[in-house]
Amino acid sequence: GENVEQHPSTLSVQEGDSAVIKCTYSDSASNYFPWYKQELGKRPQLIIDIRSNVGEKKDQRIAVTLNKTAKHFSLHITETQPEDSAVYFCAASGGGGSNYKLTFGKGTLLTVNP
Amino acid sequence: NAGVTQTPKFQVLKTGQSMTLQCAQDMNHEYMSWYRQDPGMGLRLIHYSVGAGITDQGEVPNGYNVSRSTTEDFPLRLLSAAPSQTSVYFCASSYSFTGGNNQPQHFGDGTRLSIL
Numbered sequence: 001g002e003n004v005e006q007h008p009s010t011l012s013v014q015e016g017d018s019a020v021i022k023c024t025y026s027d028s029a030s031n032y033f034p035w036y037k038q039e040l041g042k043r044p045q046l047i048i049d050i051r052s053n054v055g056e057k058k059d060q061r062i063a064v065t066l067n068k069t070a071k072h073f074s075l076h077i078t079e080t081q082p083e084d085s086a087v088y089f090c091a092a093s094g095g096g097g098s099n100y101k102l103t104f105g106k107g108t109l110l111t112v113n114p
Numbered sequence: 115n116a117g118v119t120q121t122p123k124f125q126v127l128k129t130g131q132s133m134t135l136q137c138a139q140d141m142n143h144e145y146m147s148w149y150r151q152d153p154g155m156g157l158r159l160i161h162y163s164v165g166a167g168i169t170d171q172g173e174v175p176n177g178y179n180v181s182r183s184t185t186e187d188f189p190l191r192l193l194s195a196a197p198s199q200t201s202v203y204f205c206a207s208s209y210s211f212t213g214g215n216n217q218p219q220h221f222g223d224g225t226r227l228s229i230l
Contacts, residue, residue: 106154
């Protein structure tokens with residue numbers, strides 16, 4: 001089955017700096033890569049996603065890049081703010097005929113220091 | 115729309131007890147799934163359903179049963195609770211794989227389950 005590795009497990013940045021979280025996946029047939037943000041005690045919420053036919057996608061301060069050849073994708077947050085502090089999860093699906101099954105990374109705890 | 119609604123929000127059980135975690139969605143989503151979240155482990159898929167009457171196992175199905183008699187509801191049953199099932203459980207739903215594209219999954223608020 002699919003295996004998703006996520007790094008780093010913790011990340012601390014100063015307000016205004018950029019943050020980058022990286023994920024790798026094992027199944028070359030995977031074609032959908034969402035990113036979720038989870039605040040303490042809350043539900044995971046989708047912040048951005050990318051499909052395999054696109055190399056990069058942006059939404060204001062958030063961007064995701066995908067390298068299908070290397071089987072890795074990254075989340076970039078620019079001009080970080082304290083409210084960006086949360087756990088971020090990457091995920092992959094669509095591989096091996098399992099169109100719906102999401103496999104998650106283990107998460108990155110992002111702390112933005114004022 | 116209420117989105118994905120999970121009940122109860124908190125539950126404490128004794129080892130060997132059974133219970134059902136409820137999940138309902140009002141978005142007419144075909145796909146529903148259950149995950150458990152443990153510290154440092156991310157979210158792991160327990161069971162999923164691609165439509166009424168159709169269910170399948172995920173990554174960690176042992177000790178759990180599901181059924182999907184309606185589009186709206188997807189309950190998760192613990193037949194004989196064990197301390198290893200102490201976790202936060204999330205239900206999620208999405209539209210089906212349409213137009214060749216996966217659709218975003220929407221999560222409920224979770225059920226925090228402790229088994230003593």
